[in-house]
Amino acid sequence: MDQEVPADASTLIYLAKADAFMEVGLCVAGLLAPPSVWREAVVDGERIGALEVPRIRAAQSLRQVDLSEAQGALARTLASEHRLGAGESEVLALGRSAGYAVVDEGRGARVARSLGIVAISTLFLPVLGRRGGALDQDAAVELLHRLAVVTGARAEAVIALERRIRRT
Numbered sequence: 001m002d003q004e005v006p007a008d009a010s011t012l013i014y015l016a017k018a019d020a021f022m023e024v025g026l027c028v029a030g031l032l033a034p035p036s037v038w039r040e041a042v043v044d045g046e047r048i049g050a051l052e053v054p055r056i057r058a059a060q061s062l063r064q065v066d067l068s069e070a071q072g073a074l075a076r077t078l079a080s081e082h083r084l085g086a087g088e089s090e091v092l093a094l095g096r097s098a099g100y101a102v103v104d105e106g107r108g109a110r111v112a113r114s115l116g117i118v119a120i121s122t123l124f125l126p127v128l129g130r131r132g133g134a135l136d137q138d139a140a141v142e143l144l145h146r147l148a149v150v151t152g153a154r155a156e157a158v159i160a161l162e163r164r165i166r167r168t
Contacts (some may be wrong), residue, residue, distance in 0.1 A: 001128050004030040004063065006094035007102035009040035009087045011122045012062065014104075016052030017150040023143050025061025027129030031102065032065045034075075034090035067093060082111045092117060104151070123147055123161055130168045140165045 005028050012033065015021050024031065033041070045053040056062065067075060071093040079089035088108040095101030095117040102120045103109050109119035120128070126143040129135035135143065141162055148158045 001028045001100070001132060003098060003100070004028070004032050005098060005100045005102055005120065006032040006034065006065075006091040007037070007062075008091050008104065008108065009037045010104050011102045012037065012041040012056050012059075013045075013050075013052055014122050014147060014150050015059070016055035018143075018146040019055060020143055020146060021055065021059035021061050023129065023135065023139065024125050025059075026134035027125045027132065028061075031059075031062045032094055032098075033062055034065055034067055034087070034094055036086035036090045038064050040085075040087050065094065071096075078111065082107065084108060084111060122151060123153055123157065127161055127164050127168070130165045137165060137168075 015024055042053055042056055067090060074096065075086070075089040075093040078084055078092055079086060084107060088103060088105065091101050091103060092108065092112055092115060095112060096115060100118045100120055101112055102122060103112055104122050112119035123144065126135060126140040126147070129143070130137065130140035144158065144161055144165065
């Protein structure tokens with residue numbers, strides 16, 4: 001995918017735990033972290049001594065972004081109307097213009113779809129990398145397995161995604 005995509009804090013944490021920012025930077029043009037996502041993944045993570053914070057800070061494929069006034073207003077509306085967290089609502093506000101957002105939580109993904117935003121799960125990023133030719137089959141499967149471990153993905157989901165990678 002040749003554009004930057006907004007991502008939720010859980011995605012950043014999963015990528016850091018899997019040491020996967022470099023590979024994901026090949027799968028998408030980059031990840032965008034709005035203020036509440038950065039605060040949750042990095043600032044709050046530092047406060048509790050989360051080990052993944054240095055990897056998030058060092059990620060070359062991650063860019064912090066601010067919201068426009070309109071995006072901020074949309075994020076507040078989404079948070080209130082759909083009972084979303086600040087990070088998820090900001091990601092969806094950014095995703096409205098991008099057309100895509102990386103979200104893993106069910107409610108956030110459902111709201112994304114209702115807004116016409118393509119919700120991409122963290123586990124789907126290796127499939128994108130394979131489809132785009134950035135990752136060969138073995139690298140995509142290996143990345144999928146690393147992400148599956150840190151996300152606690154169900155075996156059926158991993159098997160289905162691995163089949164997609166192998167068919168590409």
